[in-house]
Amino acid sequence: MDDQNKNLILATALSFLVILVWFVLFPPPETAPTDPNAPITATEGQPTASTPSADAPASTAGAAATGTETAETPDAPRLDIETPSLTGTVSLQGGRIDELLLKNYRETIDPASDIVRLLSPVGGETPYYALYGWAPGAGLTIDDVPGANTLWQVESGETLTPDSPVTLVWDNGAGLIFRRELSVDEDFMFSVRQSVENTGEATVSLAPYGILARHGRPDDLKNFFILHEGLIGMADGTLSEIDYDDVEEYEFNPREGAPAEVTQVNDNGWIGFTDHYWMTTLIPEQGNPFKAVSKYDPQRGIFQTETVQATRSLAPGETSVAETRLFAGAKEWATIRNYENEEGVQGFLDSIDWGWFFFLTKPIFAVLHWLNALIGNMGWAIIGLTLLIKVVLLPLAYKSYVSMAKMKELQPEMEKIKESAGDDRQKLQQEMMALYKKEKVNPASGCLPILLQIPIFFSLYKVIFVTLELRHAPWIGWINDLSAPDPSSLYNLWGVFPWPAPEPGSILALIFIGILPLCLGVSMWLQQKLNPSPTDPTQKMIFAWMPWVFMFMLGSFASGLVVYWIANNVITFTQQYLIMRSQGYKPDVFGNIMSGFKRDKAAPDTGKKK
Template identity: 30%
Template sequence: MGSDIQRALLWILFGLSAFMLYDRWEVYNGKPPLFGPETQQTQNVSAPQGSADTPQASTASALPTETAAAPKADLVHIETDLLNLSIDPTGAVIVGSELRKEKQTTPWTDTGLVGMVLGNKPEAPKDVVLFTQEKGRTYLAQTGLIGGPYPTHKTAFKLVPGPLKLADGQDSLTVKFEGESGGVKVIKAYTFERGHYGIKVSHEVVNNTGNDITPSIYFQLTRDGDKPEGEGAMVNSYTGAAVYTDKEKFQKVSFSDIADGDRDFQAKADNGWIAMIQHYFVSAWVPTPGVERENYTRKVGDKLYAIGSIEQINTIPSGSSKTMDAVLYSGPQDQTRLDAIAPGLSLVVDYGWLTFLAKPIYWLLSFLHGIVGNWGWAIVLLTCIVKAVLYPLSLAGYRSMAKMKDLGPRMKALKEKYGDDKQRLNMAMMEMYKTEKINPVGGCLPILLQLPVFLALYWVLLASVELRDAPWIFWVTDLAAPDPWFILPILMIITMVIQFKLNPTPPDPVQAKMMAIMPFVFGIMFIFFASGLVLYWLVNNILSIVQQYLVNKQIAADRIKKQTN
């Protein structure tokens, strides 16, 4: 019976692995993932009311229409230690950004053994591009005023003369643009700080109309609905919009929801942020907290979607001015950086339905990484810690497995005695377990207790940008990608074969053969898993072998001692 349960657990793990691979295959063929993060549903918010002919200052209906346009030749290029930014003077809109410290991932099929067999050669890695208006892609950060004929993201702005590069030894850089419409001037200033992806964006609104005005300011992200360039075809990470408020917390808004006009998110708030999310990276507008705002989404063109936030500005008397500030973050989903920008912003790092377990595992991994300085060795230490914590519970299982191995000849004898009479065979085996004080379920614990950690680590490797392109040793240069030389899966097969030899052999020859080929089936499947995940399971196997060997040795010594007494 113990062997039956153990086999059942192995089949569960096998089925789980097969299910994850099938899920990847579904995504590869353009279908939605079978499991993973779901869009949070909350109260339905009706669409903002208003007329485009008589704009209301606080509603999305007053926003200018959008058209996909080709990039202009007179873009303003800004260079910092982390960013190469391009700003279109029309609207002073960010239309291009390259992350200088983040490189596009080399396709797995271009490296290692697969690359050699297919004849593929990896190209020199390029900087990750977020904002863009090239190669049929659109991803923009826009702002403007509504409530009158005021400057919008379609108004012509002029660059205020000044430096465009963050010089060595310089901690901050401010680039200003001026635009005017309807007697209202807007001075838009982008302030960059060394070592930060967060950009402070201020709008000084100067009223030269001769009358009091009460405009509203909008902060908008516009993006096409395609997956980011360079993302693996078998990655099922979320690409789309999101809204966060203190009341309703993190809420996703998919591109399909935007197209259908569904607004299942909190529209009215005086806090929070709006964002566009893709695998490993995010762009988010974080307006000044404490100011009433209206969050909105809208489809602005063919496969073109926008999410934004509108804030009403207090009355500005003629001849006066008022300044509105916001922070634009556009960079990697580094949880430390995100937490420093705004509450809840780190929730864009999506660990799916195992967030409750993946979060502490990520925290522990980060802590260990701070000690050893290498994410691969951090995973090794994590595995050791998990095994140490679970060892008291696993010890009973190891002892049961060791005793059951000793009972192999007796079990074989029972099999021969009762033949195909499974009922009498099981009763005899249970009586033998009872006499020898063996818990047949105990052997399942070492495997069963590892499954939640295994799945949680799977999501950590899938979602955490810190492990993207993170090397371990020698041939493992990206723990979030499969092993390009298949060395880790091969080592895992070897360790599983050793485990099979250490454990009792099923009395049924057919079942014994199935158990013997199981390591090779797992090894082939694990070829497609992230090398960090295979590393975890490999180290877990090695530690299990050591523990099982020591227990087996102790059981044998006790048996010899008992026989000599």
């Protein structure tokens, strides 16, 4: 590995350090708090249809809607939701799905902590809910259709379960009867079947819509560059990820009555909000056109996504039906994949943020998921995945380690060439190339496995950081959450002393590292002792300090990632040690540290110079 390649590795490491320091010193700005209990208006959740034609694409024009503002009525009747995965209620005021908790997930690793709350009604700390209705078109006004505050009646059903749907009904008193049938599966998918029956004497037009409204940003927003949190949507195979900052910068849209962005979806698509581990998504009936709308109310700080289906004409005596689904739950890989493969939600697996290296992160997680199912522990699955990766790269690694061993042996001759060449860089390069050619050594081959490890490392980092399956996943002993940093600390001598460890993310936590980061530093140091050391004194000093710098840098990283890196270092060290021994070299790691290794006198003579 020549100086140029060492400089490349050094530059990569230093760049990584600069990025880390930047995010510590200059974290993203926090958003000013907004009033979460601002009242719901008629315009919120009630776009108006603009085209009476039954086959014309739907559009929204919130500026045409009128009505009085009203907040959630405290004593509004509710229907219970009970499934193996969810619990919550549906408010009959607006027919909103506005209270939803995830039974199988808790806020912390404490078994007594609260279960995760996904949706909350107006009046709570963070209102977040789903609305459905019909936008009025020709022959109708805003008062003729159900809105955000319409009080529905229960026509059938008592509790919404996977085996018992419920049906709501509302008669506008002017010839239109609206029904809304709600059903839910055993995971996180709701089905909403809206129908309207025209018992009047005039033809009307209207368009079915669905809305997700979120008052303010989520409290646990990470604001980390590796993770997307915000609006997400799929439109005819094109994925869009929009940050909250970008939504707030939308220009005013006169047709929407608010800053908004409208996308025409011709065939398949969905839109909603994604958090780190949870998601809500509106999924209109696939195969039919609709408009996907994202908007922001700057006055009340409300983010909103809409799906508005085609406007339809309804003659007297006719009934029109619109189907929509709502995903509201955890981003479980197997569950979301089933919705995509078995239930036709196109591109739904892309709702998990796989990143730029999706061609690596997707298969890496698929293998990790399979190993976890086989072994039953995500920590050992990470180690198993590391072993599989090393086996795949073994042929390349073998050539690399052999080349590195030869380069180590040639270092005395390389030093002589540098001394004789002096400051003549051209002569130095020519004589070095002649030496490489004579000894049949490729200095770049030693760097290739390292370069391949960089995208694999970042891909696994991405997988460990974004996937739900690592959340609260235990490994051994004190490691009870692989998605969190090592909770042990030198501050209390890793649990020997009675006082608690520093809070994760604090300065003390970065200084007083845990057991895993310490093991990482030692494993990096051991691996480094088998590699040719730089001849330049400055580079030599930097490389000597690098394991310990990385030890402190990665102390606050997810434990799963540190476990991977330790396993990778240990396996790499073992491979390299055995390959060097097979080539007639005896690494002397714990002897003369500065010499690196010595020739094994008992090994067969290869004809090489010492």
